[in-house]
Amino acid sequence: MRKLPKLEPETAFYWTCGADGRLRIQRCGHCGTYQHPPFPRCSNCGSEAVAPAPVSGKGRLASYTVNHEAWVPGLAVPFVFGVVELAEQAQLYVFTNVLEGEVRIGMPLTVEFEHHDDVWLPMFREDRE
Amino acid sequence: MTLLPEKQVCITGAAQSEVGRPSPRTALQLTADACLAAIADAGLSPSDIDGIATYPGKSSEGGGIAPVSPSEAAAVLGIEPRWILASAEGFSHMAPIFNAVTAIACGLARHVVVFRSVAQAQARIASRASTLMAGARDRVDGNNAWTVPYNALSPINTFALYAQAYFDKYGADEAQLGAIAVNNRANAAHNPNAIYRKPLTLDDYLAARVISSPLRLFDCDSHIDGSTAIVLSHRDAAKGLRNPPLHIEAMGMAVGGLWVGRHEGDFTELPAAHRAGAMLWERTDLTPAGMDCAQIYDGFSIHVWMWLEALGLVPKGEACRFTEGGQRIALDGELPLNTGGGQLSAGRFHGYGHIHEATVQLWGRGGGRQVRDARTCIVSNGGYGYGAMILRRD
Ligand SMILES: [Zn+2]
Numbered sequence: 317m318r319k320l321p322k323l324e325p326e327t328a329f330y331w332t333c334g335a336d337g338r339l340r341i342q343r344c345g346h347c348g349t350y351q352h353p354p355f356p357r358c359s360n361c362g363s364e365a366v367a368p369a370p371v372s373g374k375g376r377l378a379s380y381t382v383n384h385e386a387w388v389p390g391l392a393v394p395f396v397f398g399v400v401e402l403a404e405q406a407q408l409y410v411f412t413n414v415l416e417g418e419v420r421i422g423m424p425l426t427v428e429f430e431h432h433d434d435v436w437l438p439m440f441r442e443d444r445e
Numbered sequence: 446m447t448l449l450p451e452k453q454v455c456i457t458g459a460a461q462s463e464v465g466r467p468s469p470r471t472a473l474q475l476t477a478d479a480c481l482a483a484i485a486d487a488g489l490s491p492s493d494i495d496g497i498a499t500y501p502g503k504s505s506e507g508g509g510i511a512p513v514s515p516s517e518a519a520a521v522l523g524i525e526p527r528w529i530l531a532s533a534e535g536f537s538h539m540a541p542i543f544n545a546v547t548a549i550a551c552g553l554a555r556h557v558v559v560f561r562s563v564a565q566a567q568a569r570i571a572s573r574a575s576t577l578m579a580g581a582r583d584r585v586d587g588n589n590a591w592t593v594p595y596n597a598l599s600p601i602n603t604f605a606l607y608a609q610a611y612f613d614k615y616g617a618d619e620a621q622l623g624a625i626a627v628n629n630r631a632n633a634a635h636n637p638n639a640i641y642r643k644p645l646t647l648d649d650y651l652a653a654r655v656i657s658s659p660l661r662l663f664d665c666d667s668h669i670d671g672s673t674a675i676v677l678s679h680r681d682a683a684k685g686l687r688n689p690p691l692h693i694e695a696m697g698m699a700v701g702g703l704w705v706g707r708h709e710g711d712f713t714e715l716p717a718a719h720r721a722g723a724m725l726w727e728r729t730d731l732t733p734a735g736m737d738c739a740q741i742y743d744g745f746s747i748h749v750w751m752w753l754e755a756l757g758l759v760p761k762g763e764a765c766r767f768t769e770g771g772q773r774i775a776l777d778g779e780l781p782l783n784t785g786g787g788q789l790s791a792g793r794f795h796g797y798g799h800i801h802e803a804t805v806q807l808w809g810r811g812g813g814r815q816v817r818d819a820r821t822c823i824v825s826n827g828g829y830g831y832g833a834m835i836l837r838r839d
Contacts, residue, residue: 321594322584353591353706379613379712381605382658387598397597397657399606399712409708413595421613437594 317390320435326354329368334429334436341402341410343369350405373427374443375400378409380419400425400440415441449728450550455683455690456836457556458487458676459804464638464792465566468670472512472564475672477521480558483674484522488687489556494676495527496554498541500561500795502531509568509670510795518560528554536698536721537742537827538796539834543696545677555682559675561797565668588706601665601745604828605657608747610712612659617750617765619659623650624771625746625782626663626789632776633786635813640669640792664746666788673797675804691807694821694835697725704829713762718755721831725823726757729835733758736835737819738806739780740799743787744828752825756833781816796826800834807838 321331330352333340342354346363350371357364380398396414401407414425426443429436460482462468462475470478484491503514515529528548532540538561545557585593592603611617627647633639645663653662683690701717702709709716726732733756741752750764758780759767768774774782785791785802792798803822805811811819825833 318596319583319585319593321590322586324586324590327590351707379606379610381602381609381660382655383596383602383605384654384658385599385601385656387596391596391598395596397592397595397602397606399708407708407710411591411595411597421610435594 317392318432318437320432323434326356330354331435331437333368334431334438337429338370339373339427339438340368341371341404341408342366350402350408352408352410371402371404375402375425375440377414377419377421377423377425379421380414398440410438412438412440415439417442450547451693451696451728453550453680454546454677454693455680456675456693456804457678457683457686457688457690458483458485458489459801460486460674461638461794461798461801462672464640464669464671466640466667466669466792467566467570470670472509472562472567472670472672473517473521475670476513476518476560476562476674479562479672479674480518480522480560483676484558486688487556487676487678489676491523494522494524494556494558496529496545496548496557497524497526498530498532498545498557498559500531500538500541501533508572509564509566512564513560513562524558526554528557535700535830537830537832539696539698539826539832540830542675542677542800542834543698543832546693546696549677549679555679557677559677560672561795562672563668563793563795564670565793566670569668591706599657600828601657601660604745604747605660607712607751608659611747611750611765614711614713615762615765619651619661620647621765621769622659622664622746622750623647623661624768624774625743625749626650628768628771628774629743629783629787629789632784632814633790635811636785636791639786639790640667641786641790660745660747663789666744666793669792669794671792671794673794673801675797675800688808689838691804692837692839694731694837695725695728697721697723697728697833698831699724700830715751715755715831718752718825718827718831721833722756725833725835731821731835731837735821736780736823737821738784738816739782740784740802740822740824741782741787742796742799742825742827743783743789744793746789748828749782755831756823756825758823776814776816784811784814784816799824799826803836807836
């Protein structure tokens with residue numbers, strides 16, 4: 317069970333980009349900096365030329381927690397909640413669930429998408445390549 | 446040098462309502478209890494109070510985290526304020542205090558009552574889901590949209606990431622973290638208004654269930670019903686009142702990316718809290734070594750490590766060894782910590798329990814938990830926005 321994100325003007329691209337299988341992160345067309353969550357201007361240079369850009373979908377597990385508490389009835393536990401540092405840029409983080417297997421900080425991850433209605437949730441699992 | 450605003454303002458009164466889990470009294474009643482007691486503690490009457498402020502104001506959402514507005518509190522107290530403020534934004538729970546300081550220093554008010562009320566226990570009984578970030582709506586928006594779809598339904602899941610990263614980077618362990626909960630509980634035994642006073646051993650801590658690894662049950666604070674109020678007065682108006690004035694020696698504040706879902710750093714520190722700490726020490730000649738006790742925000746135990754380092758009380762990466770075993774943070778240790786039990790044992794007064802406990806110590810009201818000759822106390826509030834103060838008694 318999941319509560320889905322509302323598709324808001326600034327964030328809808330993130331939740332729907334999985335429709336074609338490619339993760340996208342907002343990037344500045346002027347200086348090339350990625351930023352997440354998206355803002356209406358670049359936090360590095362101030363340019364408004366920010367737009368979703370495809371990324372590799374690879375990264376490393378920056379940290380994780382194994383949640384054991386069933387916060388609402390029917391919530392399947394345990395599960396891993398984690399934060400991924402994407403390969404494109406230092407400290408470019410996205411939250412996720414890590415699917416299957418043993419987890420450790422620093423492990424390589426790759427994205428896949430879990431489709432619900434009009435949302436494609438970016439999920440990550442160990443990258444064995 | 447311009448006289449800093451906080452040097453012109455003192456704390457002259459403080460009080461807490463009864464604490465309940467739940468309380469039979471409404472949030473507004475508890476607020477009036479705390480405010481009236483704090484005003485009387487200062488030796489004032491409600492007609493002397495010309496300003497009122499609170500964090501965060503009133504909202505029907507959030508499960509009792511925002512139950513009372515300053516306007517309704519003023520009406521119930523019979524106060525006719527010339528200055529009023531509700532602040533939900535920015536530098537943690539201390540924002541209304543810092544704003545009241547500036548209002549007093551600017552001459553907009555002379556005596557301001559600042560309160561923080563919570564009714565989360567009542568709300569939790571009304572709805573199991575009411576305290577969860579998910580709320581009742583079909584879809585989640587705003588900042589929570591980044592975490593709730595992944596079933597990170599509590600702030601503990603976010604702060605557990607910090608704990609795990611800290612454990613990993615610095616080789617910290619559960620016993621070092623558990624020492625905080627054990628310490629706080631030992632202190633709470635001497636605090637009649639603490640919600641949990643039964644002794645807790647490290648074995649108890651380690652035997653408790655994991656909520657979100659590496660954080661366990663006793664790493665979490667507890668929602669309560671209750672209210673805390675403090676009276677801030679201009680230093681000229683503080684003379685001759687009932688209590689020795691407590692000087693606001695310095696204040697520091699910061700808000701960072703975490704407030705809007707953007708994480709800074711490597712999850713082993715709260716960078717914005719370090720900025721609040723740097724601001725704090727810029728404004729005083731006192732030093733970390735000169736602090737007689739510390740009331741450090743403990744929404745989760747891991748906050749204490751983050752804050753001890755952010756405030757420069759211990760070096761980066763050393764907080765785990767500082768709390769290990771508990772001796773250095775005990776009432777007779779080098780830095781007595783969370784002497785009233787903190788939020789872990791006294792209940793989630795949401796930062797204001799820490800401020801209240803600072804006044805208890807500096808006014809020598811601690812009884813069995815009194816730190817001998819306490820003249821300075823450092824206080825911090827916040828997990829997402831950050832505020833800190835040094836309080837000092839002459
Ligand atoms: Zn840019």
